Amino acid sequence: MTVFPLEIVEQFRTAALERLKRIEASWTALTESGDGDGQAVMHREAHNLKGESRLIGFADVNLLCHKLEDLFALAGDRHYKVGEDFDLAVTMTTRFMAMLVRKKVGTHAGIDLPGFLGHLDEVIADTVAFPPSAPASQTQRSSHRIRIPLEARERAGIAAVDVFIEAARGRGGRLDTAWRQLRDLLAIDELVPLRPNLEKHRDSSIALLRELGRSAHVEFDLGEFDVISEVVGVLDVALLHLLRNAIDHGIEPSSRRLAKGKPPTGRITVRSKLIKQTVTLTVSDDGSGIDYELVRARGLGLGWLDVASAANATQDELKGLLMRTGFSTRTRATDVSGRGVGLDAVSTAVTSIGGALQVESSSEGTNWLVEASMPDVLVAAHAFRVPGISVPFAIRTDWEPCDSTTVFVDLAVALGLGGPTLGEVRFAVRRGSRTVGFVAGETPHETSIRRLVTTPSCAIAEVALIDGVEGLLLRPERLR
Amino acid sequence: MSAINIPPIRDLDFSAETSLNSDELRIKLTGSADARAVEPLSNLLPKIHAEAMRLGTKRVVVDFLELEFMNSSCFKSFVTWISMVEEATEKYRVTFLSNPGMLWQRRSLHALSCFAADLVSIEGTPS
Numbered sequence: 001m002t003v004f005p006l007e008i009v010e011q012f013r014t015a016a017l018e019r020l021k022r023i024e025a026s027w028t029a030l031t032e033s034g035d036g037d038g039q040a041v042m043h044r045e046a047h048n049l050k051g052e053s054r055l056i057g058f059a060d061v062n063l064l065c066h067k068l069e070d071l072f073a074l075a076g077d078r079h080y081k082v083g084e085d086f087d088l089a090v091t092m093t094t095r096f097m098a099m100l101v102r103k104k105v106g107t108h109a110g111i112d113l114p115g116f117l118g119h120l121d122e123v124i125a126d127t128v129a130f131p132p133s134a135p136a137s138q139t140q141r142s143s144h145r146i147r148i149p150l151e152a153r154e155r156a157g158i159a160a161v162d163v164f165i166e167a168a169r170g171r172g173g174r175l176d177t178a179w180r181q182l183r184d185l186l187a188i189d190e191l192v193p194l195r196p197n198l199e200k201h202r203d204s205s206i207a208l209l210r211e212l213g214r215s216a217h218v219e220f221d222l223g224e225f226d227v228i229s230e231v232v233g234v235l236d237v238a239l240l241h242l243l244r245n246a247i248d249h250g251i252e253p254s255s256r257r258l259a260k261g262k263p264p265t266g267r268i269t270v271r272s273k274l275i276k277q278t279v280t281l282t283v284s285d286d287g288s289g290i291d292y293e294l295v296r297a298r299g300l301g302l303g304w305l306d307v308a309s310a311a312n313a314t315q316d317e318l319k320g321l322l323m324r325t326g327f328s329t330r331t332r333a334t335d336v337s338g339r340g341v342g343l344d345a346v347s348t349a350v351t352s353i354g355g356a357l358q359v360e361s362s363s364e365g366t367n368w369l370v371e372a373s374m375p376d377v378l379v380a381a382h383a384f385r386v387p388g389i390s391v392p393f394a395i396r397t398d399w400e401p402c403d404s405t406t407v408f409v410d411l412a413v414a415l416g417l418g419g420p421t422l423g424e425v426r427f428a429v430r431r432g433s434r435t436v437g438f439v440a441g442e443t444p445h446e447t448s449i450r451r452l453v454t455t456p457s458c459a460i461a462e463v464a465l466i467d468g469v470e471g472l473l474l475r476p477e478r479l480r
Numbered sequence: 481m482s483a484i485n486i487p488p489i490r491d492l493d494f495s496a497e498t499s500l501n502s503d504e505l506r507i508k509l510t511g512s513a514d515a516r517a518v519e520p521l522s523n524l525l526p527k528i529h530a531e532a533m534r535l536g537t538k539r540v541v542v543d544f545l546e547l548e549f550m551n552s553s554c555f556k557s558f559v560t561w562i563s564m565v566e567e568a569t570e571k572y573r574v575t576f577l578s579n580p581g582m583l584w585q586r587r588s589l590h591a592l593s594c595f596a597a598d599l600v601s602i603e604g605t606p607s
Contacts, residue, residue: 085587088552092591095559099566099595110566110598119591 004056012056016101019045023068024094030080031087043072060113064097067120074127082127089123125349128233153186157455157462160186164453164463164470165415168391183463187452191226191377194272194279198222198239205243205268214251216266216285225274231372234349235281239270241346242283242368250287250366262286278373286365292318319359375454381473382429382444383466386411386421392471394449394464399429399476401444408437409479429476436476449473484535486527489520496524505532508543513550521554525561532572539573544585555588559595566596573599580604
């Protein structure tokens with residue numbers, strides 16, 4: 001690495017601090033008053049600082065420049081309408097960079113860069129969970145929406161359903177407010193088409209190949225299906241980073257490919273499928289594969305492995321290193337990769353929705369697999385109303401109408417909503433050997449309902465949109 | 481006990497009270513720090529720093545336990561302050577008392593601690 005005279009380094013420090021001031025001022029103007037003039041300033045200053053810090057050897061500052069550009073890109077997609085967390089993350093990043101710029105070499109003790117990068121990845125992952133293409137009809141989310149794992153969301157859904165039922169008694173006021181707040185917190189996201197949200201990466205990957213002088217066919221086979229917007233956001237960030245990795249780390253220059261007996265033009269394939277309620281995204285390339293020995297050496301060099309554990313590390317353990325913040329097989333960050341944050345961002349995002357990330361790799365290529373399960377949102381159901389109860393009811397159509405039962409459930413009594421019901425219609429449904437009857441005000445009709453707040457199978461009901469109205473999707477087996 | 485020259489902030493929704501106990505300076509924040517608290521807070525924290533330096537304070541404790549909300553503009557003042565602490569020749573430790581029930585506190589304070597992990601600590605007390 002070139003060692004620059006102190007005078008040059010001081011010039012860089014002065015210029016960098018000025019750039020960071022301008023970046024922060026432009027960001028504040030953009031987010032607080034929508035002043036768009038600063039957008040070009042912000043991007044230009046960050047880009048210049050990225051190049052200068054790389055040249056002078058301020059690798060940490062360069063690393064954060066890349067992260068700042070990621071943040072700006074996300075914010076731009078959202079027309080700079082970002083939450084408090086995001087706004088604070090950008091400012092903290094510029095201040096962190098200023099601190100690193102001012103620090104003398106060897107005096108970085110006490111600065112937790114990996115910890116800070118991890119925080120930024122969390123903020124980014126939270127932001128991408130709500131892609132800008134989310135439909136306007138989606139329930140307005142607070143910019144501070146907390147991501148709740150599905151299992152926890154379902155458990156909390158039990159309490160939410162109780163609140164809904166109490167609110168259905170028509171007392172209004174705080175119960176209605178409480179129900180709405182719980183619904184906004186816990187409701188399943190809207191379904192959005194996956195393909196258009198991922199297709200955009202095709203052109204950028206082709207451009208990146210051209211920029212790096214690599215040659216590869218890029219094939220997208222995405223299918224046509226809808227996915228909840230939270231999963232779309234995660235797959236979006238996963239594909240961004242996995243494609244960049246495939247292009248920069250995977251596909252070899254043509255001459256090297258020919259020397260290996262491979263065709264001069266590589267191949268990158270992106271596939272997505274929906275099988276039942278599981279979405280899979282695969283990113284495959286026929287490039288050089290993961291160099292596990294280089295990963296091992298890098299882990300040792302970073303001090304993350306000692307000599308003994310480096311020697312004994314299995315392939316799975318080495319794969320785990322790839323996902324850690326700050327890890328890269330590059331010793332210098334380029335404009336494309338080497339920041340050590342891409343795979344960590346993918347892993348963080350996938351884990352946050354309870355998904356799985358796997359990789360298989362050899363000298364013939366690499367195959368990444370992202371899997372994410374999601375609840376079924378639209379279900380077929382028998383819908384009906386009960387006199388005296390303001391909300392509609394539904395039962396899934398895997399319960400089939402039948403004629404015979406002697407025990408009928410009065411939902412008004414069973415749910416503590418008053419009763420007994422003066423319904424004139426009695427109907428029964430059967431699933432397997434179980435039969436349950438209901439007292440209603442009408443014969444049920446078949447319709448498609450949208451689940452809103454889900455609960456585990458031990459609960460008596462969930463909240464769903466039934467013919468456009470919030471109601472209860474019952475579990476008859478829990479009502480007897 | 482040395483006197484401290486830091487006037488409190490007392491607003492309708494937000495307050496900041498400073499006290500000195502032995503060699504520990506304490507700031508207790510309560511309420512909701514929104515746009516109206518930005519300027520008073522940005523004036524307060526440099527005064528805290530100056531006073532801590534003058535008194536040779538070993539530790540400054542910032543009590544967030546009863547702070548329900550702080551907007552990003554207010555939090556930026558803390559970022560500035562921690563940068564000052566980190567770059568000072570005579571350093572003191574900063575401890576944030578955080579309410580673990582408030583996710584925003586946990587995340588933001590953790591990020592702040594990364595600026596000076598050897599000086600900044602976060603302590604949580606069940607709410």
